[in-house]
Amino acid sequence: MPPNATDSTFNADPEANVTNLKSVDQVPQTPVENVGSYSLKIFQSSLNLLAHILIGATVGISILYSFRNGTPLSSTPLHIVLCVIGYQLLMSEAILSLCPHNGWSASLRLVDKRRAHTILQIVGSVLAIAGSIVKALNKSVNWNTLHGQYGLVAMVFTAVCLVNGVASLYAFEFRKYLNGNLSKITHICFGIVAFVTSAISLCYGFDKNSFKNWATPALAYTIIGFTACFTAIIIINPTITFFKKSFRVFKK
Ligand code: HEM
Known part of the structure; x- marks a missing residue:
């Protein structure tokens, strides 16, 4: 998926030129139209921060639950640790790394x-x-629960997305055989489906009695809310990119 360009003006030091000015009258006034875009950037950065906090809380609670009986981990806790770190921690950060308002990657x-x-x-x-x-x-017996079925869809789309991602990465080299835009659009689409279905599967996981008995139903529903919230925030940017790219292809 092609990253959006970083906005260099966003990181510029607003005080930098002010120190060279001779009087208060010379302080540049912020144009009215810039106030709106500045507020929007603050809003987008705040959403990014919120997403990181919610990811941390959700992944942290899942890991605490998995290690509640110590080590070695049996298959269910091992499955939770691998899935939650894979989907909700690393895949979330992978998607966010391309977002122009993401804290740790903005200056890359x-x-x-x-x-x-x-x-x-x-x-x-x-x-x-x-x-x-x-x-x-x-x-x-496999795939007999909604939790497992959504997990299966997430797994299939993740595998396809991985192969398809390589095609997007080498879109320029493969341009003779493959339409670069098409491989990027399908990569974004499959990625969103994989990520959202993994979040739905996770929510069904948190709804299991074993988890609710440990965490209390109130905490279980709270982190289901957290999962819904950070998943929605994370898919905003790829969804916009998906529609922009699709419109560009159809316009041609
Ligand atoms: C992103 C997170 C997760 C994914 C993608 C996921 C995916 C899966 C998959 C594919 C299966 C096998 C289904 C089958 O063969 O029928 C499964 C089973 C299971 N998972 Fe998860 N899981 C996740 C998180 C969790 C969490 C957080 C819990 C508990 C707190 C959990 C508890 C279980 C249990 C108890 C089973 C066996 C019963 C069943 O199939 O529903 N999982 N999961």
Whole structure:
């Protein structure tokens, strides 16, 4: 997925020129139209911060739950640790790394944002797929719960997205055989489906009695809300990119 360009004016030091001015009258007034875009940027950065806090809380609680009986981990806790770190931590950060308002990646060059995205996506996908397989192999009857079915959809789309991501990464080299725009659009679409279905599966996981008995139903519903909230925030940017790219292709 091609990253959006970073906005250099956003990081500029607003005080930088003020120190060279001779009188208060010379202080440049902020144009009215810039006030709106500045507020929007603050709002987008705040949403990004909120997403990080919610990811931390959700992943942290899941890991505490998984290690409640200590080590070695049996198949269910191992499955939770791998899936939650793979999907909700690494894949979330992989998607956010391309967002222009993301804290840790905002000052990275475009090429480094792509590298960070690729590495996080590969490691996250491998852990997530391994986590799902660990639990599926441990069960005698498979895909008989909504939790497992959404997990299966997430796993399939993650695998497709991984292959498709390589095609997007080398879109320029493959341009003779493959329409670059098409591989990028499908990569974004499959990525969104994989990420959203993994979040739905996670919510069904938190709704299981074993988890509610440990965490209390109130906390379980709270982190279901957290999961819905950070998933919605994270998919805003790729969804906008998806529609922009699709309109550009159809306009041609
Ligand atoms: C992103 C997170 C998660 C994903 C993608 C996921 C995915 C899966 C998959 C693919 C299976 C195998 C289904 C089958 O073979 O029928 C499964 C089973 C299971 N998972 Fe998860 N899981 C996640 C998180 C959780 C959490 C947080 C819990 C508990 C708190 C949990 C508890 C279980 C249990 C108890 C089973 C066996 C019963 C069943 O299939 O519903 N999982 N999960």
